[in-house]
Amino acid sequence: MVKLFNHDWVSLALLLGLAALATFVPEFHSWGILDRDALAAGEVWRLWAGHLAHFSASHLFVDALVFTLLAGALHRTGEHALGRGLVVGGAVLSVSLLACDALLARYGGLSGLNSLMLGWLVTRWFHAGGRQRGLGVALLVVAVGKFTLDSVGLSRPGVEFDSVAVVPSHLSHWLGLFWGLVLPASAQAKSKR
């Protein structure tokens, strides 16, 4: 699993293929979605699989596009621990989301992980210094600005879900960004020690 994301585009295609299965095949969808009750019953794979299950084709398409873009950008920075980061970050994000939003029963979508990768990229660019530091800050400003507009209800829903029962989860973006900034920093501090 650690090697899975070692800049291997085949692995990326495989992951996105799994996401397509978890989105379009109802059995896979119900098996994969992050479900609070099912998780409590011991179905721990949902901590990761939930990020792959989406609620419409456009939902999957935009999330997959951003994921590919961010994975490519992190690859270019020389990030070798992307796979490990996603495994740890995916679980941490799922747990924190369920802990922080007591009303949330089910969750699906890659955008939480995308936000995590975005935070990670910001950290990498910031540490790279020079013009990239500025771009890292710009990226963070764009993300925070958009998340704020979404949270206060000043922006239109980005994509359509197949059901009106699915409500956009803005908290997953904030938590993803938070963990994306915190996890690499803590890993770096640990390695320095």
Place this chain on the structure above:
Amino acid sequence: MKTTRPSRLSSSFRLHLPLVALLAVVVLLAAGCRALDHRNTRKRSNSSLVDYLYPRGNHTQPTKPTVPTLTLPLKVGIAWVPESTGSPDQHRTQDSALTEARRKELAEAVIPHFQKYPFIKSIEIIPTAYLTPGGGFENLDQLKALLGVDVIALLSFDQLQTSDSTEFSLLYWTIVGAYVIPAEANRTHTMVDAAVFDIASRQLLFRAPGTSQSQGVATPVRKDERLRVKSEVGFAAASTNMVANLQLELAAFQQRLKERPETARIVRSPGYTGGGAFGWEHAGLLGGVIGLGILLQRPRK
């Protein structure tokens, strides 16, 4: 003894024969007249949604147009509107075209078609006895408080049955004809309507009608029985048609919510489903910044 009794019986029979024959003729004529008493009939039974929601001209104070707030997942109630006689102050309490058991049966047929939707938490059938005739929105508020339903599907109906004699009814004069000649043309028109209301905002979310028409012939003596059967069949067919239309209307309503979010406010409630999604604009903006970052990236060490 053996010879006298038969002759006494025979004479008695001979004496009463004209009387018995006369009696038989009278009975047959009476039966024939009853059978021939087949005036064209017209039977109408209906329950009016408007009479229930706006009784005695309460429409002079219309509800304020407010945006419905739908707290998902929804608790839905299904109820048949009480029947009215047409008189503004009276409501029919007996001789209902639909028994309570039949109402429950028809409402239960609706449930499986809508329970599959994730935004519906539960569907509850509300007995007609819980609805006060002419109770209006105040009655719906009571149901919301009592049963905790957010949205209610109010079912109303209108059924008209007519029975007209055809030219063949002339054969009823043969007496036997009334029993064997099917010269009564029956027609049954049924409409069942479902109107879905958000109780809190008193807004009609969507509605769907279902109709059915049937016709047939019957002998005068079987007319009432046939009409009863046709009535039952009419309600079943109209309800099936209504369910199909209701599914289409629900899909259209969902589409309206997506296209015009101002139609209704969707609120999260315990047990909601969240979707993490980046929009197209956001993806484009991020793509621009990331692309620029990649271009400006220093060579890797």
